[in-house]
Amino acid sequence: MLESFGVNVxxxxxxxxxxxxxxFAVSQFAAGLPDFVAMYKKREAQTLTTPVLFxxxxxxxxxxxxxxxxxxxxxxxNDQVLEILAAAGISSYFTEVVxxxxxxxxxxxxxxxxxxxxxxxxxxxxxIGDRDIDILAGQHAHIDTIFFASEDQEMIKATHHxxxxxxxxxx
Numbered sequence: 001m002l003e004s005f006g007v008n009v010x011x012x013x014x015x016x017x018x019x020x021x022x023x024f025a026v027s028q029f030a031a032g033l034p035d036f037v038a039m040y041k042k043r044e045a046q047t048l049t050t051p052v053l054f055x056x057x058x059x060x061x062x063x064x065x066x067x068x069x070x071x072x073x074x075x076x077x078n079d080q081v082l083e084i085l086a087a088a089g090i091s092s093y094f095t096e097v098v099x100x101x102x103x104x105x106x107x108x109x110x111x112x113x114x115x116x117x118x119x120x121x122x123x124x125x126x127x128i129g130d131r132d133i134d135i136l137a138g139q140h141a142h143i144d145t146i147f148f149a150s151e152d153q154e155m156i157k158a159t160h161h162x163x164x165x166x167x168x169x170x171x
Contacts, residue, residue, distance in 0.1 A: 019131050021076070048080070051088040056166040061093035063169055070095040070122065074112045074137075095120065108136035117141065128168065132156045146171065 009029050017025035022040070030036040064071055071094050075081040078100050085091040096116065098104065104112040117125060127138025128146040135158045138145035146168060147158035155161055160171050 020133075045080075048084050049087060051084050053088055053090070054165050056164065058090060058093075060165045060168055061090060065093055069124075070120065072116050072120075073097045074107065074116075075099050076106055107133040108140060110137050110141035113137055113141035113143065117143070126159070 014025060014029060017028045026037060026040070030040075061071055073081070073085070073094050073096075075097065077084075081099050082091070082097060085094065085097065096119075098112045098116065100106075102112065102115075104115065113125075113127060116122075125141075125143040126146055127134060127141070127143055128148060129135055129138070130148045135145045135147050135156055138158075144159040146160045146162060147156055148162050148165065148168075149155065151163050162168055162171075
């Protein structure tokens with residue numbers, strides 16, 4: 001999409017910036033481009049109508065629920081994330097989804113995690129994430145963490161590291 005604005009940036013650079021946040025990526029590569037954010041949001045909304053899951057995501061979510069445990073999601077997105085989960089066919093695997101609409105401080109603040117801990121009192125809580133802010137939020141909430149990242153991605157300090165979602169079930 002940046003190419004249509006005459007900006008030539010490598011995929012991995014953009015991906016890494018988006019892993020921080022959309023605002024960060026825009027500030028890095030498209031700050032001076034008029035209408036870029038509006039176009040990006042429009043394309044993103046179209047793309048998210050047919051979400052693509054990581055391999056084995058449904059199997060992992062289902063196994064967790066079938067074993068008597070619960071899944072929660074914490075997203076910086078607004079309630080649109082609920083539509084994305086429904087479109088992906090995975091809404092039923094989540095006990096609760098916390099969105100920006102809940103009003104908690106953004107990760108790495110532990111506020112949203114602490115809310116879930118106080119509300120549901122899980123016996124073995126763990127924060128699973130693919131960004132450093134996810135792991136930092138879990139650490140700030142004093143719970144175990146699982147960093148999910150490809151092998152070529154920089155590893156951050158977490159309780160566990162996995163490169164495939166299915167490996168979570170072995171922990």
